[in-house]
Amino acid sequence: MLLTISTTHRPATDLGFLLYKNPARVQSFDLTFGRAHVFYPRANDDRCTAALLLDVDPVGLVRNRRGPAGEGFALEQYVNDRPYVASSFMSVAIAEVFGSALSGRSKDRPELVGRKLPLSATLNVLPCRGGELLLRRLFEPMGYAVTAKHHPLDEQFPEWGDGPYFTVTLEAEATLHDLLTHLYVLIPVLDGDKHYWIGQDEVEKLLRHGEGWLASHPEREQIVDRYLKRQRRLTREALARLLEEDQQTADDQAEASAHEEEAVEEKISLNEQRLNAVTDALKASGANSVLDLGCSTGNLLRRLLRERQFDKIVGLDVSHRALEIAGEKLQLDRLPEAQRRRLALMQGSLTYRDKRLAGYDAAAVVEVIEHLDPARLAAFERALFEFAKPRTVVLTTPNVEYNVKFPTLPAGKFRHRDHRFEWTRSQFQQWANSVAGRFGYAVRFAAVGPEDEAVGSPTQMAVFTFAR
Numbered sequence: 171m172l173l174t175i176s177t178t179h180r181p182a183t184d185l186g187f188l189l190y191k192n193p194a195r196v197q198s199f200d201l202t203f204g205r206a207h208v209f210y211p212r213a214n215d216d217r218c219t220a221a222l223l224l225d226v227d228p229v230g231l232v233r234n235r236r237g238p239a240g241e242g243f244a245l246e247q248y249v250n251d252r253p254y255v256a257s258s259f260m261s262v263a264i265a266e267v268f269g270s271a272l273s274g275r276s277k278d279r280p281e282l283v284g285r286k287l288p289l290s291a292t293l294n295v296l297p298c299r300g301g302e303l304l305l306r307r308l309f310e311p312m313g314y315a316v317t318a319k320h321h322p323l324d325e326q327f328p329e330w331g332d333g334p335y336f337t338v339t340l341e342a343e344a345t346l347h348d349l350l351t352h353l354y355v356l357i358p359v360l361d362g363d364k365h366y367w368i369g370q371d372e373v374e375k376l377l378r379h380g381e382g383w384l385a386s387h388p389e390r391e392q393i394v395d396r397y398l399k400r401q402r403r404l405t406r407e408a409l410a411r412l413l414e415e416d417q418q419t420a421d422d423q424a425e426a427s428a429h430e431e432e433a434v435e436e437k438i439s440l441n442e443q444r445l446n447a448v449t450d451a452l453k454a455s456g457a458n459s460v461l462d463l464g465c466s467t468g469n470l471l472r473r474l475l476r477e478r479q480f481d482k483i484v485g486l487d488v489s490h491r492a493l494e495i496a497g498e499k500l501q502l503d504r505l506p507e508a509q510r511r512r513l514a515l516m517q518g519s520l521t522y523r524d525k526r527l528a529g530y531d532a533a534a535v536v537e538v539i540e541h542l543d544p545a546r547l548a549a550f551e552r553a554l555f556e557f558a559k560p561r562t563v564v565l566t567t568p569n570v571e572y573n574v575k576f577p578t579l580p581a582g583k584f585r586h587r588d589h590r591f592e593w594t595r596s597q598f599q600q601w602a603n604s605v606a607g608r609f610g611y612a613v614r615f616a617a618v619g620p621e622d623e624a625v626g627s628p629t630q631m632a633v634f635t636f637a638r
């Protein structure tokens with residue numbers, strides 16, 4: 171197994187300081203499953219490459235079952251995999267041999283630790299169970315350019331087709347710490363069920379090494395699931411803790427910026443018009459049970475409670491704080507029992523498949539999608555349109571073309587600093603049409619708020635109706 175890491179940062183030999191390994195020497199380390207060697211095939215000022223070569227000792231592994239193994243892992247590993255394939259062993263070796271760099275420490279070049287450097291990493295043989303697509307979906311959202319060469323299962327028998335092995339190069343401007351943590355977590359993820367370590371402290375390790383990137387990774391469910399070898403209990407625990415991390419950010423934003431967007435849009439009391447338009451669309455759909463997804467502090471919920479047609483109303487938000495405020499504003503504890511029973515608040519994330527959301531007639535998603543990372547839209551689409559699958563979805567988002575009409579909004583700025591994007595009418599319609607097509611919905615569009623001939627109206631609304 172061979173991992174090489176290169177940089178063209180100048181002087182490139184700083185890589186040696188960051189890795190704590192002198193470019194001039196070959197060093198070897200004894201690990202429980204074999205030996206690791208570090209050497210530098212190239213160490214010039216303009217380019218420096220460090221190599222980590224892992225020499226796994228299958229015989230020792232089998233003999234030494236107590237090692238880091240679970241029962242019976244080693245034989246299976248070696249019946250199925252050739253010893254030069256990168257696997258969880260490579261992650262263990264990264265942690266043991268490049269431990270300081272992995273945790274972001276450098277005695278001699280502390281100023282470089284947090285600096286993004288031009289880095290590339292090559293794994294000569296990497297098993298990608300899930301194929302090149304998964305490989306790309308794991309690394310590309312974090313800014314890596316991925317080059318992958320697929321190898322045939324057996325060169326003697328090309329008709330057997332391609333095996334699971336790739337030669338992979340990842341390139342990015344990244345800190346060495348980030349590159350190593352990404353490799354540490356994602357190599358075993360690509361290796362699927364085959365990596366062998368599993369225990370309570372794996373959850374801790376995963377969260378520690380995933381800090382700052384895993385919570386917002388579009389494939390985080392799959393990463394956690396595969397890393398923890400599909401052990402549901404551990405996976406649930408890890409995802410719940412990642413969700414907390416996410417939610418903390420949302421809570422802070424709920425507190426800090428509650429009024430920002432309102433201030434910009436105030437003049438036309440757009441908010442009021444939007445809530446009316448959404449309520450009308452929900453009523454017209456004939457729905458009795460409705461979800462308000464991303465309900466925040468409950469403005470729409472209050473509006474819906476007034477309509478007798480709705481006998482089951484659920485507000486969901488990722489922010490605890492927002493839900494707390496919603497509970498207070500709706501005076502939940504003072505509502506008469508019959509009213510109280512119509513309404514529930516729950517905390518959850520829209521980018522997760524969530525059983526609690528299945529079986530409703532309709533869902534409102536009002537001014538929420540623009541708060542989602544574009545990379546997570548796909549997860550949201552599936553969670554809502556494939557799994558929760560309400561018959562009707564009423565969804566709104568700002569029309570960015572209209573921003574020129576807001577006098578207090580500087581050109582090029584979004585209406586709220588937490589907005590990740592704001593779409594033109596054609597961008598929105600393109601997205602909504604594609605979602606509708608993929609998940610079997612029909613969609614129609616409506617403008618909300620005063621309509622300008624050139625730039626349209628401030629809010630755009632799509633009403634999806636399940637059609638298959």
Ligand code: SAH
Binds near residue numbers: 463487518520535541
């Ligand atoms: N629908 C409300 C609030 C819009 S603000 C209204 O129209 O007034 C966006 C809301 O979406 C915030 O309350 C935020 O906490 C919530 N949100 C952001 N990302 C979310 C996610 N992944 N899952 C659930 N809610 C989310």
